[in-house]
Amino acid sequence: MFSMACKTQIVPFFFSITIHFFLLLIIDSASSQQILTIESRSNPAASEDCNNRWIHIRNLPSRFNLDLLTNCSEYPVFDDFCPYLANHGLGQKTHARSRSWYRTDPLLLELIFHRRILEYPCLTNDPGVANAIFLPYYAAIDSLRYLYGPDVNSSSQHGMDLFEFLQSDEPGIWERHMGHDHFLVMARPAWDFSQPLSNDPPIWGTSFLELPEFYNLTALVPEGRPWPLQEHAVPYPTSFHPQNLSYFQAWIQRVKRSRRTSLILFAGGGGIGSAPNIRRSIRNECDNSTINSNISSSFNIIQSNVLHSKLCHIVDCSNGICEHDPIRYMKPMLQATFCLQPPGDTPTRRSTFDAITAGCIPVFFEESSAKTQYGWHLPADKFAEFSVFIPKEEVVFKGLKILDVLMGIPRSEVRRMRQSVIELIPRVMYRRHGSSLGLRSKTDAFDIAIDGALQTIRDKLGNMLEH
Numbered sequence: 001m002f003s004m005a006c007k008t009q010i011v012p013f014f015f016s017i018t019i020h021f022f023l024l025l026i027i028d029s030a031s032s033q034q035i036l037t038i039e040s041r042s043n044p045a046a047s048e049d050c051n052n053r054w055i056h057i058r059n060l061p062s063r064f065n066l067d068l069l070t071n072c073s074e075y076p077v078f079d080d081f082c083p084y085l086a087n088h089g090l091g092q093k094t095h096a097r098s099r100s101w102y103r104t105d106p107l108l109l110e111l112i113f114h115r116r117i118l119e120y121p122c123l124t125n126d127p128g129v130a131n132a133i134f135l136p137y138y139a140a141i142d143s144l145r146y147l148y149g150p151d152v153n154s155s156s157q158h159g160m161d162l163f164e165f166l167q168s169d170e171p172g173i174w175e176r177h178m179g180h181d182h183f184l185v186m187a188r189p190a191w192d193f194s195q196p197l198s199n200d201p202p203i204w205g206t207s208f209l210e211l212p213e214f215y216n217l218t219a220l221v222p223e224g225r226p227w228p229l230q231e232h233a234v235p236y237p238t239s240f241h242p243q244n245l246s247y248f249q250a251w252i253q254r255v256k257r258s259r260r261t262s263l264i265l266f267a268g269g270g271g272i273g274s275a276p277n278i279r280r281s282i283r284n285e286c287d288n289s290t291i292n293s294n295i296s297s298s299f300n301i302i303q304s305n306v307l308h309s310k311l312c313h314i315v316d317c318s319n320g321i322c323e324h325d326p327i328r329y330m331k332p333m334l335q336a337t338f339c340l341q342p343p344g345d346t347p348t349r350r351s352t353f354d355a356i357t358a359g360c361i362p363v364f365f366e367e368s369s370a371k372t373q374y375g376w377h378l379p380a381d382k383f384a385e386f387s388v389f390i391p392k393e394e395v396v397f398k399g400l401k402i403l404d405v406l407m408g409i410p411r412s413e414v415r416r417m418r419q420s421v422i423e424l425i426p427r428v429m430y431r432r433h434g435s436s437l438g439l440r441s442k443t444d445a446f447d448i449a450i451d452g453a454l455q456t457i458r459d460k461l462g463n464m465l466e467h
Contacts, residue, residue, distance in 0.1 A: 245438035269318035333358035
């Protein structure tokens with residue numbers, strides 16, 4: 001009895017001490033890295049490559065970022081994200097010998113982005129010469145107290161503390177362009193920050209993006225609204241974060257060599273209710289294809305000169321069981337030709353980027369799932385080269401069979417599409433911080449997001465001058 005009582009007291013205390021020690025390491029490492037990087041890169045004559053690319057990282061009090069991580073276990077209705085803080089937000093490795101794979105939580109994109117921007121080669125400690133100002137504010141993590149915590153009825157206040165700080169501490173930085181040159185990362189869909197200020201009582205979400213104080217801000221989010229005002233969509237982080245070029249190239253070779261034994265794969269949950277929707281249609285069609293395959297005298301299905309041992313494979317990811325366990329779905333994705341990306345609670349899915357990483361051709365059912373979202377990373381005019389689009393209404397209400405559409409694509413076209421998907425892999429991955437110089441030659445999702453933010457800010461400032 002005594003030993004059990006001691007255990008229940010010691011384990012939470014030890015875990016708390018471990019988390020706080022870990023956060024101190026983050027703070028010390030990040031601070032020293034930032035000082036060294038800024039001092040070494042802040043000379044405008046250092047490199048012509050930095051022309052119009054200088055970024056100043058706003059010095060925010062730790063209550064706006066690192067302190068928020070100490071509350072990682074305080075939102076039981078949401079989740080305990082303490083286990084995923086390791087490796088500066090990449091999470092723990094999937095197994096001890098893993099070289100590139102981590103149990104990454106998408107919520108920690110803000111921490112991942114913060115760590116990566118400390119390595120950006122064009123940082124300046126002089127906001128007066130900066131082309132853009134980065135706010136290292138963990139907006140999505142801070143929003144948890146309004147979405148799931150004690151401040152649920154005060155969601156219109158989300159962001160006001162930050163704005164008051166920006167107005168009181170070196171106000172000239174904000175006032176120089178009235179926030180048009182500022183940007184930040186918000187690791188939740190823009191819908192979660194778009195509750196109208198007039199909602200009383202609040203329904204869902206905070207009102208950060210509805211505050212007039214932040215109308216001029218540029219926000220990088222994993223999913224934007226159809227009418228992008230302040231936000232631009234960037235890829236969800238996957239679990240693949242290589243640290244050098246050889247690890248990256250080894251993965252690419254594995255993707256190219258992988259035998260695609262399943263025609264289509266759906267990794268996800270939902271679709272088990274009686275209401276008609278695209279996920280239910282997918283499950284019904286997949287179940288029927290399995291029955292027909294078992295009845296067939298030959299289990300191997302030959303279509304378009306391609307041999308598949310399965311027409312349809314479902315990886316059930318209900319209740320979030322796949323979210324931090326990429327082993328569950330990455331191997332099936334490596335073995336599939338097409339990966340279905342039906343919308344869920346919102347149009348976009350992290351699975352889209354998992355599929356691309358596995359060289360699996362994504363199949364979309366709404367244009368807002370990717371085509372109208374990730375213009376920086378997935379050019380809209382090239383979607384037909386690397387993906388398939390099937391309108392969900394045609395499937396759910398008109399009986400169009402997904403299998404018929406995909407089986408009708410010639411083998412040569414499938415081969416070209418897969419090659420296009422593989423070429424996209426570096427554009428949607430976030431390489432590990434501290435990666436090798438060789439790997440840094442590959443433009444990744446972070447690099448593209450930074451370039452996109454800088455161009456957006458240049459366009460906004462240019463419009464201001466014209467008017």
